[in-house]
Amino acid sequence: MAPVQFNRLLLFISFLFSIIIGAPATADQTTKTYIIRIDRFAKPSIFPTHYHWYTSEFTDSLSILHLYDTVFHGFSASLTKSNLDSILQHPSVLASFEDRRRNLHTTRSPQFLGLRNQKGLWSESDYGSDVIIGVFDTGIWPERRSFSDLNLGPVPSRWKGVCQTGVKFTAMNCNRKIVGARFFVKGHQASGQIGGPGGAINETIEFLSPRDADGHGTHTASTAAGRYAFQASMSGYAAGIAKGVAPKARLAIYKVCWNQAGCFDSDILAAFDAAVNDGVDVISISIGGGDGISSPYYLDPIAIGSYGAVSRGIFVSSSAGNDGPSGMSVTNLAPWITTVGAGTIDRNFPADVILGNGRKLSGASLYAGELLNGKMYPLVYPGKSGTLSASLCMENSLDPNFVKGKIVICDRGSSPRVAKGLVVKKAGGVGMILANGASTGEGLVGDAHLLPACAVGSDEGDAIKAYVASASSTATATINFRGTIVGIKPAPVVASFSARGPNGLNPEILKPDLIAPGVNILAAWTGAVGPTGLDSDSRRTEFNILSGTSMSCPHVSGAAALLKSAHPDWSPAAIRSAMMTTAFVLDNRFKNMTEESTGKQSTPYDFGAGHLNLGQAMDPGLVYDLTNDNYVNFLCSVGYNPKTIQVITRWPVNCPARKQSPENLNYPSISALFPSQIGAASWSKTFIRTATNVGETNAVYRVKVESPAGVTVVVKPGKMVFTEKMKKQSYVVKVTIENSKGGLVLGDSGAVFGSISWSDGKHVVRSPIVVTQMDTF
Known part of the structure; x- marks a missing residue:
């Protein structure tokens, strides 16, 4: 061994020895789980693999949970603070971050997206056949019809994954549809050491296997790639043929989320590592922070794992989050992730509240039990004179003497909507009206309540409460359930819960990227719990109807599978570009x-580039492509140093001497940020975009500009000519604010909006433009 290598080895072994026996006991000895990022190039050559390097000396002493060697290099371990401090002193350690808990972001939608049998993208992609979608979620209930492998061909030969067995999950539960399944629980189990929600698996409510005890994972998997299931419905609602967006795509299941305990970063990162090695083509991850706050990319395992996947050509779609309609609530912001918000479809489940004074108010419900049949019942509002918990119908908050035999008005918030109905039922109530608050506005979702119940918007809720206040003890009401209605207008509408922009980390990149169906979506369901997910719900259904950006994300995952099947040479960025530039805004x-909460016109902060439109995405004409180097240059432009960037990319990088502008990432949208105070007569910003022709070989595109109010937008050249030899063309966009013309007058959202569109007479390639000033963030 060379002297230098031997000295490095001695240094590393002595460092490990000091961790094992030399750490002072006086330091904080609370054990927590940390993810440690190691410089893989620092491995002494005496060790044949990184596995041997990490484990030869200290596996048992440091309680290593996961070893990462594909999208990330390092390990996760249960450490005391003194252990961690010692580890961070070693020159091979690039970074560490504490394991965090994440949350799930919780038919007719394929037709609504423009998919039709025997024609268009479904036909030309063979329904996504042989594309493998990796679903990171709560597992799967494999016996559902949605996961049949009837008439599917052999498992793609490139697949290298496994069917991991466990409690009530055998190798027979995988097939040519579910080509693999794994579960990741070590981070969850270790979290119990810090008094968190994880720890030992409660086998009365969970399966230590890929089997789904929650339902969320089964729902998202079948939304992305469910097979045709005839005569599907949820207790009669949304009856018809259920199918996923890519019915012939294969599914690889990665169970990273656990019933009532959430999802832990260390397990999620391990799933990314496995999925990339296994050979997936698409990753669908309906998971994110539950507070609308995003960490920097180098501290975010979802961003890091996604980069590792995308850099290898794997498309990653993720949910935007459910913290809307508040601004700057969107999560999963990395520019290599496709971030998906939620919209409605043209199907609804109406229910009417009929008051004693004859007034009828519209709401929504999926209640399927014994009906009220027009009988009027006394109507009460516990919030009128009770506590806040009573107005919210929290557990043990209702006085049975007050609510027995009555319909109860409950305010939305603080507890699950269906749980409020259970509280009312236990207290003797005969029905519930669930009233939105001002923050959720008029947005409605259907729920499979355990008693006659109906959700109403904020305005309707206020009107009902006003009626109770005026009528006092004589107030009465009934609820009429009207089943399933198709052809609702307007649709789509941006869901009130769908997280909104601007991007809180880098507002130069517009997020969300687009929206997809996410309200009242019918898909397969687990056999472990009822449609409400409540312990007391003994009903079992093959399908369930759910709402959330968790539901919109797998629509885009399935769409990516179709596009990947039709265009196997397209990069993840090209696939996203095709979706974004063909999205519709009408x-x-x-x-x-x-947008649902106010009924006002929505903006790109709500819907990104628009609503997914698969009828056009297969043939977008032009795409805006991106490479790994482009993403590295972006990270340099936002101020990350080479060591920090290596935490994300795994490779050492050198930032260019001349700092680039983050706005010049070749993204299918343009976000122009100006200083809050512009002293000059005018202020301009210039953007460069490069378009790649994926349509007809010889094509001429001309630009059309819709300038935001108070802004001048000039595009040069105004014409792009593509030939067999000239497949890429660049253009410049100059955005100018003219102080002499009154400057920028920002709207309610703190920005003004426009677009540029390139057309050759057949294709329209549209990019939104957002213009704002820095003091609005």
Whole structure:
């Protein structure tokens, strides 16, 4: 061994020895789980693998949970603070971050996306056959019809994954549809050492295997790639043929989330490592922070794992989060992730509240039990004179003497919507009206309540409460359930819960990227719990109807599978570009899309580039492509140093001497940020974009500009000519604010919006433009 290598080895072994026996006991000895990022190039050559390097000396002493060697290099371990401090002193350690708990972001939608049998993208992609979608979620209930492998061909030969067995999950539960399944629980189990929600698996409510005890994972998997299931419904609601977006795509299941305990970063990162090695083509991850706050990319295992996947050509779609309609609530912000918000479809489940004074108010419900049949019942509102917990119908908050035999008004918030109905039922109530608050506005989702119940918007809720206040003890009401209605207008509408922009980390990149169906989506369900997920719900259904950006994300995952099947040479960035530049911004009335909470016109902060439109995405004409080097240059431009960037990329990097502008990442949208105070007569910003022709070989595209209010936008050249030899063309966009013309007058969202569109007469390639000033963030 060379002297230098031998000295490095002695240094590393002595360092490990000091951790094992030399750490002072006086330091904070609370054990927590940390993810440690190691410089893989620092491995002494005496060790044949990184596995041997990490484990030869200290595996048992440091309680290593996961070893990472594909999308990330390092390990996760249960450490005391003194252990961690010692580890961070070693020159091979690039970074560490504490394990965090994440949350799940919780038919007719394929037709609504423009998919039709025997034609268009479904036909030309063979329904996504042989594309493998990795679903990171709560597992799967494999016996559902949605996961049949009837008439599917052999498992793609490139697949290298496994069917991991466990409690009530055998190798027979995998097939040519579910080609693999794994579960990741070590981070969850270790979290119990810090008094967290994890720890030992409660086998009365969970399966230590890929089997789904929650339902969320089964729902998202079948949304992305469920097979045709005839005569599907949820207790009669949404009856018809259930199918996923890519019915022939294969599924690889990665159970990283656990019933009532959430999902831990260390397990999620391990799943990314496995999925990339296994050979997936698409990763669907409906998981994120539950507070609308995003960590920097180098401290975010979802961002790091996603980069490792995308850098190898794997498309990653993730949910935007459910913290809307508040601004800057969108999560999963990395520019290599496709971030998906939620919209409605043209199907609804209406229910009417009929008051004693004859007034009828519209709501929504999926209640399927014994009906009220028009009988009027006394109507009460516990919040009128009770506590806040009573108005929210929290556990043990209702006085049975007050609510027995009555319909109870409950305010939305603080507990699950269906749980409020259970509280009312236990207290003797005969029905519930669930009223939105001002923050959720008029947005409605259907729930499979355990008693006659109906959700109403904020305005309707206020009207009902006003009626109770005026009528006092004589107030009465009933609820009429009207089943399933198709052809609702307007649709789509941006869901009130869908997280909104601007991007809180780098507002130069517009997020979300687009929206997809995420309200009242029918898909397969677990056999472990009822449709409400409540312990007391003894009903079992093959399908369930759920809402959330968790539901919109797998629509885009399935769409990516179709596009990957039709265009196997397209990069993840090209696939996202095709979706974004062909997205629509008009509803089925041919008017600008609105947003659900207020009914006002929505903006790119709500929907990104628009609503997914698969009828056009297969043939977008032009795409905006991106390479790993482009992403590295972006990270340099936002101020990350080479060591920090290596935490994300795994490879040492050198930032260019001349700092680039983050706005010049070749993204399918443009976000122009100006200083809060512009002293000059005018202020301009210039953006460069490069378009790649994926349509007809010889094509001429001309630009159309819709300038935001108070802004001048000039595009040069105004014409791009593509030939067999000239497949890429660059253009410049100059955005100018003219102080002499009154400057920038920002709207309610703190920005003004426009677009540029390139057209060759057949294709329209549209990119949104967002213009704002820095003091709005």
